[in-house]
Amino acid sequence: MTTESLHTLFLTTTGAVTDTRKIEKDTMFFALRGENFNGNEFAEEAIEKGAKFAIVDDRKYKTSDRIITVNNCLLSLQELAKFHRKYINPTIIALTGSNGKTTTKELINAVLSKKYRTVATKGNLNNHIGVPLTLLSMDKTTEMGIVEMGANHLKEIQRLCDIATPNYGYITNFGKAHLEGFGGVEGVIKGKSELYDFLIGRYKTVFFNAEDEIQIEKLKHYDAKIGFSQTPKSDYQITLKNADPFVTLAFEDITINSNLIGTYNTTNIAVAITMGSYFEVSNKEIKEAIEAYKPSNNRSQIINSKNYKIILDAYNANPSSMKAALDNFNQLKDTTKLLILGDMFELGSEAEKEHQTIAMLAENLDFDATILVGENFYKTTTNALKFKSFDELKDYITKEIPTQKNILIKGSRGMALERILEYLNS
Template structure:
């Protein structure tokens, strides 16, 4: 890792280096917080978690060849170098900030209320047609995950595509200071984290903190169809490039043809060209993701052919509109998270199925004082969407159930107070060839429903 000697790491995080007289200038080969991932000459950052204290693994990581540990407590057995800090999480961020500045690499930062992960996948897939790209893995998009991703960068990487997620004011400011993005991509401003951010206006303000430390010669790519993002006209002299379905955008789509759950095709227009795109993932929001990727790709001088190839080869992501086609049923696994915007998009996706359509919807969290009304709104939306079966799960989702009941336009409507109550009854509720949407906030644990459905569908 470039310029990552023990002395430089200690200076970067403001820690006190001990027992390192013979290895002050030795460079680390990696930085991790999970002791299981330690390899030769890695730095292990010991943190105190809710269930596990990383300090208890210090001796093990030395035995695995760790160059040093960063810790908040003096190790009980000192068999190698260690850097003593007040707060290991703050040390992680400080080290990542330092390391980012050592690399001549462009960073694409992606944020928004909905679609960050799928947009990251589209942009990464497109840029990989020309560049060596490192992208955020899984849900590593917060003040712990993003620094760890940055610390995976190596000199051979040419671009980093970083997902940047927040739930409160100030978080994006801190993420931007670490990432120092050259590109800022915002997907939309929806209704999520309202408990802390208050309103869509508050969400826009919090997301806009991504601009605080961006490259002054950088680029901004915004969803031009979003009414809140449309209010951003200039950021420190940088004019946004806009993408969307409307022809007023710089990058837009026409001739959209749905292939149901098999994706869609369209003609993508840029400021100087048009080309055919095959989008393998279903839903209109995936078209927007492809347009965002086109926006970034054109700025980075990819050809239309390279952009089209990247769009066509984008992978699906578990828990995020991932289509599982099994022997007896088809599952739309969208259980990673949920808010009103993404919930409606998922219902719209289910509508594309040609079979009996079943929606298993659970509670949406962090919606603030309007949580009851927002669940009620989703129930009405689902009931009027044309799906066949709506199954509501969770205490907040009782409001969803009641509004769907009042709409009186759905063939079959069921309510379960808990996930486990539903799982006990689920085998009796399914028909062969059903298409089943599974969606709720992550803490509802709906991945267990997906696992059960997968077992039932393969039997």
């Protein structure tokens, strides 16, 4: 079946899904394969649950006219999304980077939705499956799509750009993330810059942090760029006024008091302001949108309990974001501070060195107490208290109740350190 024919069928459905648990009436189910599953086996179940069509790539599972065979389900999903994006033709803003992608995406969406009908990536559905599903969730009424793109290997952003064909783009930063897949920091820069390469090759507009030396160098010969910084030399001047603990920024005639902590969130907010102003959202509405946004899903959340003020930043971690979080925690004026840090994943051969660097940084900043948890942090040389596993940490916390009033919890998603809240608040 051609992509155009598949798209004709898709327009009669209520959307695309790849998980039978998310099937609603008249959806189109794509039977994707994984290392431990074969989606083809669930085609009949999808139809029984209400899917209008099921797309398979193994003929033996075609048991009715509503089960459609293609050569490759994943490729068909991606090509359908690419076709659909051109069919509905919204303005697409793509963003990638090592840190802050999801928060930045949500801030941009909050601002632009004040003026436009927007669709943004849900959660962190930012990979070779998530990006197509995001595009297929848009329709003719969508004016702007904000598409988050994640990657841990070279050529992934390039492929996602080919599917989404963005009109605008932004890279949050280049940090020490996914070093194992990218082969080092230079690989990270090259991989994330595939977004710039795509846009520059088509002379599309790039938004950039005019205080980031890497971005300045990458774009020095490119004219279609919109920069922001704290100086009047850039297109948009946005000034940090305070970050203790919440970030406050000044732009033109407004002061914006956000609900985000950490100076590292300054650029995330600033680019949302920049895009809002560029796309002619009023300053009043920009201010309203950003001040109404509250972080969730374990991202820089402040949780006030009876005994503690907890900064929960346990959604993810890499050396760059870890350093930024520690520096920010150190700058807060509150006294009696406890760090609880979990392992950083996907660092490959750099894992030992990077964990030791963070352990020494924590020690040098001289917090009241530091607790490290995970196999990599356990191997470090430090005076901090160390535990190999979460269960060991849990057992300690239940017996030795922290006396510090301020606690920063940060680690990679796989550590799931938010579980410690139950024991801190018990």
